Amino acid sequence: MNLLEIKDCTMRFGGLTCVDKLNAFVGENELVGMIGPNGAGKTTVFNIITGVYNPTEGDVSFIGTSVIPFKPYQVAALGISRTFQNIRLFSGMSVRDNIRVSFVKNLRTGYFKSILQFNSYISEEKEIDKRTDELLEIFGLLDAGEEFARSLPYGEQRKVEIVRALATSPKLLLLDEPAAGMNPTEKVELMNLIKMVKDKFNISILLIEHDMKVVMGVCERILVLDYGKKIAEGKPEEIKNDPKVIEAYLGETH
Amino acid sequence: MKNKILFISSLVLIFVINIFTNSLDPYFYTILIYIGINIILASSLNLINGYTGQFSLGHAGFMAIGGYLSIAVTTYFAPFFINTFGTGVFGESVSFVIVLLLGGIAAAIAGIIVGVPSLRLKGDYLAITTLGFAEIIRVIIQSLEVIGASQGFRGAYIFENGVKAAQIPADLSNVPFIFYSVPKYTNFFWTFTFVAVIIYFISNLMSSTYGRGFLAVKDDEVAAESMGVNTTKFKVIAFVSGAFFAGIAGALYGHFNLYLNPEDFNFLKSVEIVVMVILGGMGSMIGVIIAAILLTILPEFLRGVSEYRMIIYALLLIIMMLLRPQGLFGIKLKPRKQT
Numbered sequence: 221m222n223l224l225e226i227k228d229c230t231m232r233f234g235g236l237t238c239v240d241k242l243n244a245f246v247g248e249n250e251l252v253g254m255i256g257p258n259g260a261g262k263t264t265v266f267n268i269i270t271g272v273y274n275p276t277e278g279d280v281s282f283i284g285t286s287v288i289p290f291k292p293y294q295v296a297a298l299g300i301s302r303t304f305q306n307i308r309l310f311s312g313m314s315v316r317d318n319i320r321v322s323f324v325k326n327l328r329t330g331y332f333k334s335i336l337q338f339n340s341y342i343s344e345e346k347e348i349d350k351r352t353d354e355l356l357e358i359f360g361l362l363d364a365g366e367e368f369a370r371s372l373p374y375g376e377q378r379k380v381e382i383v384r385a386l387a388t389s390p391k392l393l394l395l396d397e398p399a400a401g402m403n404p405t406e407k408v409e410l411m412n413l414i415k416m417v418k419d420k421f422n423i424s425i426l427l428i429e430h431d432m433k434v435v436m437g438v439c440e441r442i443l444v445l446d447y448g449k450k451i452a453e454g455k456p457e458e459i460k461n462d463p464k465v466i467e468a469y470l471g472e473t474h
Numbered sequence: 475m476k477n478k479i480l481f482i483s484s485l486v487l488i489f490v491i492n493i494f495t496n497s498l499d500p501y502f503y504t505i506l507i508y509i510g511i512n513i514i515l516a517s518s519l520n521l522i523n524g525y526t527g528q529f530s531l532g533h534a535g536f537m538a539i540g541g542y543l544s545i546a547v548t549t550y551f552a553p554f555f556i557n558t559f560g561t562g563v564f565g566e567s568v569s570f571v572i573v574l575l576l577g578g579i580a581a582a583i584a585g586i587i588v589g590v591p592s593l594r595l596k597g598d599y600l601a602i603t604t605l606g607f608a609e610i611i612r613v614i615i616q617s618l619e620v621i622g623a624s625q626g627f628r629g630a631y632i633f634e635n636g637v638k639a640a641q642i643p644a645d646l647s648n649v650p651f652i653f654y655s656v657p658k659y660t661n662f663f664w665t666f667t668f669v670a671v672i673i674y675f676i677s678n679l680m681s682s683t684y685g686r687g688f689l690a691v692k693d694d695e696v697a698a699e700s701m702g703v704n705t706t707k708f709k710v711i712a713f714v715s716g717a718f719f720a721g722i723a724g725a726l727y728g729h730f731n732l733y734l735n736p737e738d739f740n741f742l743k744s745v746e747i748v749v750m751v752i753l754g755g756m757g758s759m760i761g762v763i764i765a766a767i768l769l770t771i772l773p774e775f776l777r778g779v780s781e782y783r784m785i786i787y788a789l790l791l792i793i794m795m796l797l798r799p800q801g802l803f804g805i806k807l808k809p810r811k812q813t
């Protein structure tokens with residue numbers, strides 16, 4: 221069984237069809253790229269998967285369970301986490317506190333034990349601290365832990381978002397243009413980091429990228445969206461030479 | 475651990491200071507108690523409006539519920555409390571803690587009833603519903619004869635034939651009765667013990683990982699939900715916790731004033747608490763405490779112009795928004811120098 225299964229999904233806003241009868245899947249421990257011109261509907265697909273939008277038609281299931289009836293926080297509890305194209309870090313909090321938010325959903329010590337500072341609370345906080353350190357270290361952010369998240373350079377903010385999403389212990393990670401705003405070398409570094417994270421935590425990743433070249437090297441499979449429709453799907457080398465894909469990208473106005 | 479030691483030693487300190495407060499000038503003593511009660515009110519509203527970013531405008535309503543319920547129980551059930559716990563310092567303390575908690579719980583239940591439906595809706599419905607709620611509570615009290623209606627409530631008449639009432643009914647004017655007035659249970663010790671409790675409560679909650687849930691709701695609800703935070707649940711918890719402490723504050727107030735009037739809990743009182751929170755800097759504990767102290771003392775200097783209190787508060791808020799939008803003591807986000 222596939223981890224994520226999108227079946228005949230359509231999303232309309234008024235008269236505008238943003239996602240059109242989309243069929244797609246993500247398998248276990250797979251790194252899948254989703255590319256397409258601006259406005260193709262990529263972010264909308266993420267919003268459907270995470271329960272922000274209910275699709276007009278069709279179904280999305282995760283490990284055999286339909287996510288449609290669930291609210292976003294319940295989808296997160298199932299094991300899907302995400303980052304945002306227009307960074308949404310908690311601006312009033314430090315980097316560490318941003319990441320601590322992700323541990324809230326799995327806390328064993330709740331309201332009363334936290335207030336009365338039970339021993340179980342203290343040991344759990346230590347555990348969370350350690351996990352936070354580990355994750356920050358992987359992304360080279362250990363020194364930035366106490367900074368306000370929003371005061372970091374753009375590229376580092378994107379990394380904090382990835383760390384925050386990983387801290388929820390997801391089975392599927394959705395990354396929305398994680399390399400946006402980075403220079404070409406940084407982009408390549410980040411993609412390699414993402415691939416490493418996928419293997420280290422044994423998770424699946426669905427990654428949106430606007431720029432086709434960036435994902436070619438790391439993704440095992442690529443979906444191409446244009447005007448809400450899937451126009452191609454396959455291995456990077458197949459996609460690269462697909463005339464429909466070339467046309468979609470050529471037709472794009474910059 | 476550090477907080478626990480601080481908390482326990484502050485209780486000891488409060489206990490010791492309490493011994494000396496007997497010799498204090500009654501006027502200053504009264505102000506001191508009001509400061510304590512206002513710190514509890516402002517800090518509890520800070521939990522809702524400051525840390526969790528919701529906008530409640532009806533804190534006086536919860537205070538009224540806690541206040542009226544607790545003094546009604548103390549007086550109507552006075553024979554029960556006296557028979558069960560006696561009239562010694564210990565017995566009275568037990569009775570008082572019971573009615574304080576009852577006041578808090580009643581306010582918390584009201585918090586659930588008001589909070590759950592309005593906090594589930596997206597958008598700023600809370601300000602309107604809480605404002606309406608506080609006004610409804612006031613109107614209900616105004617028409618409830620058992621707690622003195624618009625005359626206010628001083629205590630309970632318990633007649634020999636078993637009838638209980640807040641005033642002497644005309645047809646019972648010949649029946650013997652005992653009048654149980656509200657006992658003056660509230661003192662420096664109890665008031666500041668609850669100040670210490672709420673400070674301990676909030677500082678522990680807000681330094682915990684659990685507490686990040688509230689801050690995340692305030693900062694960005696969409697992101698919080700995506701990270702698995704049940705935002706509605708956190709809003710309700712903050713709201714109900716705040717209501718609980720407002721109920722306690724009301725009970726302390728009732729057992730100090732020994733008389734409650736529905737007008738004590740009008741819209742102006744709710745606004746006053748909101749101003750303390752905004753002035754102190756939403757979500758800054760120290761700031762809100764200092765603002766509560768300042769706004770308790772300030773009106774004492776403005777006795778002659780007390781009709782203009784609303785205008786002064788409004789001006790204060792406008793000046794504040796222009797000069798220090800983060801509040802007197804709130805932290806302003808400083809961008810890091812980029813290298």
Ligand SMILES: Nc1ncnc2c1ncn2[C@@H]1O[C@H](COP(=O)(O)OP(=O)(O)O)[C@@H](O)[C@H]1O
Nearest residue numbers: 233236238256257258259260261262263264265
């Ligand atoms: N909530 C919404 N209401 C109306 N239109 C929307 C909404 N969300 C997205 N869209 C539209 O859907 C289309 C696809 O947007 P999006 O998914 O953000 O594209 P992409 O991420 O591929 O650049 C755009 O035309 C956008 O304007």
Ligand SMILES: [Mg+2]
Nearest residue numbers: 262263264305
């Ligand atoms: Mg997008």
